[in-house]
Amino acid sequence: MEQLLKGKTAIITGASSGIGKSTAILLAKNGANIVVADIDEKQGKTVVEKLKSHEGEAIFVKVDTSSAEEVSQMVKTTMDEFGRLDIAVNNAGVGGESALIEEYSVESWDETIAINLSGVFYGMKYQIPAMLENGDGVIINMASILGQVGFASSCAYVAAKHGIVGLTKNGALEYAKQGIRVNAIGPGFIKTPLLEDNLDEEQMEQITALHPQGRLGKPDEISELVLWLASEKSSFVNGAYLPADGGYLAQ
Ligand code: NAD
Numbered sequence: 001m002e003q004l005l006k007g008k009t010a011i012i013t014g015a016s017s018g019i020g021k022s023t024a025i026l027l028a029k030n031g032a033n034i035v036v037a038d039i040d041e042k043q044g045k046t047v048v049e050k051l052k053s054h055e056g057e058a059i060f061v062k063v064d065t066s067s068a069e070e071v072s073q074m075v076k077t078t079m080d081e082f083g084r085l086d087i088a089v090n091n092a093g094v095g096g097e098s099a100l101i102e103e104y105s106v107e108s109w110d111e112t113i114a115i116n117l118s119g120v121f122y123g124m125k126y127q128i129p130a131m132l133e134n135g136d137g138v139i140i141n142m143a144s145i146l147g148q149v150g151f152a153s154s155c156a157y158v159a160a161k162h163g164i165v166g167l168t169k170n171g172a173l174e175y176a177k178q179g180i181r182v183n184a185i186g187p188g189f190i191k192t193p194l195l196e197d198n199l200d201e202e203q204m205e206q207i208t209a210l211h212p213q214g215r216l217g218k219p220d221e222i223s224e225l226v227l228w229l230a231s232e233k234s235s236f237v238n239g240a241y242l243p244a245d246g247g248y249l250a251q
Contacts, residue, residue, distance in 0.1 A: 003055075004231040006031035009082040011074065013065055013123065014092030016043035018192030019142065022219035023089055023226045028054040030227060032087065035078050037061045039092070057082075065092045065119025066111070075126040085130040087230045090123040090164075091142040092116075095198050096156040104155055112156035117163040124171050128180060136179035140229050141168050143184040145245045165241050172239030181238045183229050188245030190217040212247030 010027050014020035016038035024047055028034050033056040038044040044060045051058035059081055063074045078085055096112035097104060120141050131137025146154065147161035164184055171182035189195060189207050195216070199207065208216055225244050228234050243249050 001029070003031035004227060004233070005087070008086040009033040009035070009078065009084055010087035010089065010230065011035040011037055011078055011085065011127065012089040012091060013037045013063065013119070016040040016047055018194055019187065019190060019219045019222045020089070020091045021047050023091065023223040024051060026223040026227050027087070027230065028056055028058060032056050033082050034058040035061055035074070037063045037074050039064050065122065066114035068122045071119065071122035072126045075130055079130055084134050085127060085137065086134060087138050088123060088127040089140045089142070089226055090120040092119055093142065093194070095194055096154065098153045100153055101155050109156045113160050116157065116160035120164050120167055124167065124182070128175060131180050132178055138230050139171060139180065139182040140226055141182070141184045143168070143186050143241065145186050145188050145243060145248050147184065147186055147241065148249055168241065169239045176238055183237060183239065184241045185222060185225055185229070186241055186243040186245060186249070187222050188217050188243070188248040190219060190222060192219055210248060211245065212250065215246065217244065217246060
């Protein structure tokens with residue numbers, strides 16, 4: 001198999017589960033060293049064990065993306081361990097409360113914005129200087145279809161994901177001349193613990209029906225897009241929002 005990322009080093013936040021885990025495995029198969037960065041240490045270390053069969057190295061770094069200090073330390077550990085940072089996938093996220101705006105708690109708003117949006121800003125803030133040392137780099141931010149349209153009872157999540165799309169555009173235009181590309185992915189609903197832990201069977205069926213392809217997505221269908229964006233195959237794609245949503249946004 002052609003290895004698209006041989007010798008590269010990638011940080012993936014939220015890599016202990018779901019889309020992040022699938023991405024860690026695919027990028028490792030493609031030759032990259034992987035930093036599995038997550039708040040869940042137990043699952044994260046299991047992912048690192050899985051990656052050991054691949055050529056690149058893998059380490060776990062415990063991080064809470066809502067802490068600027070911890071995100072800064074995550075990048076520092078990566079540089080100490082591997083000496084360079086080529087790829088960053090800012091993917092960690094939570095669903096937040098399910099409530100209308102008037103009933104939405106300030107605590108859940110603050111937490112969801114801190115993890116999902118500030119976490120991506122802190123990521124970019126500390127990843128970019130490390131990439132400037134290389135003279136190039138790729139940042140991939142995990143937005144959502146809900147970075148383009150609303151979804152009732154999910155105001156903090158929707159606001160955070162729209163914010164990620166804006167941050168992505170700014171990152172692209174501020175650093176394009178210095179060789180850094182920044183793009184965002186907009187998954188439709190994907191079968192991961194984020195969904196399975198928050199929705200009952202009836203809600204799952206309703207959400208499935210919103211996708212013209214008539215099914216939910218699979219984590220691998222998102223990690224393949226991450227791989228393409230991380231590789232030279234997408235060398236002229238910058239500041240883009242790329243949906244992978246079974247047609248959800250086409251309606
Ligand atoms: P998941 O719950 O399977 O994985 C999320 C990971 O993030 C977990 O490993 C969790 O421990 C980690 N995490 C949570 N809070 C954290 C924090 N404060 N600091 C560090 N790590 C933290 O979910 P997933 O579905 O794989 O979601 C990954 C990303 O994809 C999220 O940003 C999510 O919003 C986005 N997304 C998911 C879907 C979907 O339907 N599953 C759709 C669109 C976008």
